[in-house]
Amino acid sequence: MTAALGLLTELVRHRTVASGEGALAQLCADPLREGGFEVSTPGWEEGREQLVARTGSGSAPLTVTGHLDTVPADPAQWTVDPWAAERDGDRVVGRGTSDMKSGVAVAVVAAVDHAARPHDCRGLQLVLTAGEETGCTGALRLRRSSLAPGGPLLVAEPTGNRLTPGHKxxxxxxxxxxxxxxxxxxxxxxxxxxxxxxxxxxxxxxxxxxxxxxxxxxxxxxxxxxxxxxxxxxxxxxxxxxxxxxxxxxxxxxxxxxxxxxxxxxxxxxxxxxxxPVVDTDAHDPFVGLVREALVAAGEDDELQSPARYFTDASVLAGLLSPSGDGRPAPTVVLGPGEPDQCHVVDEWCSASKVEAAVEIYRRLFDGWCRAE
CATH class of the missing domain: 3.30.70.360 (Alpha-Beta Plaits)
Structure with missing residues (x-):
C-alpha cells in the first residue's frame, strides 16, 4: 500500500463527525514535523484541534487546505462498515473517502515529499480544518495572524482531479x-x-x-x-x-x-x-495556469470545469489569505481526487488510482510553484 492510501485508511478509521478532528490533526502533524514543517494545532475545545503547517523561506506561500470532519453515517444503511476503509477493486469505501480524507492524505504526502527534495522552497502551507461540514466552523475561528497570507489557495475537495476554479x-x-x-x-x-x-x-x-x-x-x-x-x-x-x-x-x-x-x-x-461567499477565480489567473501546467505534466486533462455546487473552506480562507489584506480573495482552485457525486452518500467511495494520480499532480504543482518566482 502506498503512503497516500495508507494515510487515507488511517484517516477514515477515525470517526470525526463534528468531533474528534484533533486526533487526525496530530496524525498528520507527525510526518509533517519529521519532514521539516513548522506545525501548530490551534483549536477551540479539546478534540477540535486544527493544523497549520509551513515550510520554505517565502513570505507568501502556496496554501493547500482540506477538512478533517465528515457528515454522519448510519451503518444500518451501508453494505460495509463506514469506518473500515475497505477495498473493492480500485474503490476505497468508507465515510469521508471522497469528502474529503483522500484529498487530505494526498496533500500531506505530496507536501512531505516536496519538502524532502533539495531545492529553494518558495513556501508551502497546509491548513487542515475542523467543522467544515457544519458551515466552516473551524475556518471561521482562524485568524489572519495565525496564517502566512499572500499566496494562492488550493482546495483538495473532490473534483475527480479536474480543475475547478470556484464554487457556489x-x-x-x-x-x-x-x-x-x-x-x-x-x-x-x-x-x-x-x-x-x-x-x-x-x-x-x-x-x-x-x-x-x-x-x-x-x-x-x-x-x-x-x-x-x-x-x-x-x-x-x-x-x-x-x-x-x-x-x-x-x-x-x-x-x-x-x-x-x-x-x-x-x-x-x-x-x-x-x-x-461565492468563490470565483478568473480563468486567466496565473495560478490557474500553473495548475494547468501541472496537470499536463502529470498526463491529466487540464480542461476547466464548471464551478462546484458545494461550498468549501475557501469561502473563509481565500479572504484571510488575501495578498493585499483588503479582503480581495486569494486566487483559488479546487482540485482533489474524490468523486463529487460521492459526497454524503451511502457506501461513499473514492478511486485508489485517482489518489495516486493526485499525488503526482500535487508534486508537479508544488515544484512548479517553487520554480515560478
Whole structure:
C-alpha cells in the first residue's frame, strides 16, 4: 500500500463527525514535523484541534487546505462498515473517502515529499480544518495572524482531479414560527406552528424561479431540517426550520432573504445562520495556469470545469489569505481526487488510482510553484 492510501485508511478509521478532528490533526502533524514543517494545532475545545503547517523561506506561500470532519453515517444503511476503509477493486469505501480524507492524505504526502527534495522552497502551507461540514466552523475561528497570507489557495475537495476554479456560496437561514398550544383533540383552539412552517417548507421546495448564472447555474434551496412539537396530543406552539440556499455571483444576501421571507409567509421569522461567499477565480489567473501546467505534466486533462455546487473552506480562507489584506480573495482552485457525486452518500467511495494520480499532480504543482518566482 502506498503512503497516500495508507494515510487515507488511517484517516477514515477515525470517526470525526463534528468531533474528534484533533486526533487526525496530530496524525498528520507527525510526518509533517519529521519532514521539516513548522506545525501548530490551534483549536477551540479539546478534540477540535486544527493544523497549520509551513515550510520554505517565502513570505507568501502556496496554501493547500482540506477538512478533517465528515457528515454522519448510519451503518444500518451501508453494505460495509463506514469506518473500515475497505477495498473493492480500485474503490476505497468508507465515510469521508471522497469528502474529503483522500484529498487530505494526498496533500500531506505530496507536501512531505516536496519538502524532502533539495531545492529553494518558495513556501508551502497546509491548513487542515475542523467543522467544515457544519458551515466552516473551524475556518471561521482562524485568524489572519495565525496564517502566512499572500499566496494562492488550493482546495483538495473532490473534483475527480479536474480543475475547478470556484464554487457556489451558501446562505443558511433559520426560520421559526410561534403559535399557540392547545389540546390535540381541539386543534381549532390552538395555532399550529408546525403546520405554518410545513407550508413554508413546501413553498420553498417548489419555488422554481430562483436566479441563475451562466457558469454557476441556478440558485438552489434545500429544507434540511424541520422540527417542532412535543407529542401528538399537543398543538405545537413553536417550530423551526434550517434552510440551505446555494448562491451564485450577482445574488445579494438581502435579496435571497427577502424571497425566503415572502415564501415563508406571515408569522415566520427569518434569520441568517451561516453566510459563505461565492468563490470565483478568473480563468486567466496565473495560478490557474500553473495548475494547468501541472496537470499536463502529470498526463491529466487540464480542461476547466464548471464551478462546484458545494461550498468549501475557501469561502473563509481565500479572504484571510488575501495578498493585499483588503479582503480581495486569494486566487483559488479546487482540485482533489474524490468523486463529487460521492459526497454524503451511502457506501461513499473514492478511486485508489485517482489518489495516486493526485499525488503526482500535487508534486508537479508544488515544484512548479517553487520554480515560478
Amino acid at each position: 456560496g451558501a446562505h443558511w437561514m433559520r426560520l421559526t414560527a410561534t403559535g399557540r398550544a392547545a389540546h390535540g383533540s381541539a386543534p381549532h383552539l390552538g395555532d399550529n406552528a408546525v403546520v405554518r412552517l410545513a407550508r413554508a417548507a413546501g413553498a420553498l421546495h417548489d419555488h422554481g424561479t430562483w436566479p441563475s448564472h451562466e457558469t454557476f447555474g441556478p440558485v438552489t434551496a434545500n429544507v434540511g431540517l424541520l422540527r417542532g412539537g412535543v407529542q401528538p396530543n399537543v398543538v405545537p406552539d413553536f417550530a423551526e426550520m434550517l434552510l440551505d440556499v446555494r448562491t451564485v455571483p450577482g445574488v445579494e444576501g438581502d435579496d435571497v432573504r427577502s424571497v425566503v421571507a415572502g415564501l415563508g409567509g406571515d408569522g415566520v421569522r427569518v434569520e441568517d445562520h451561516v453566510v459563505l
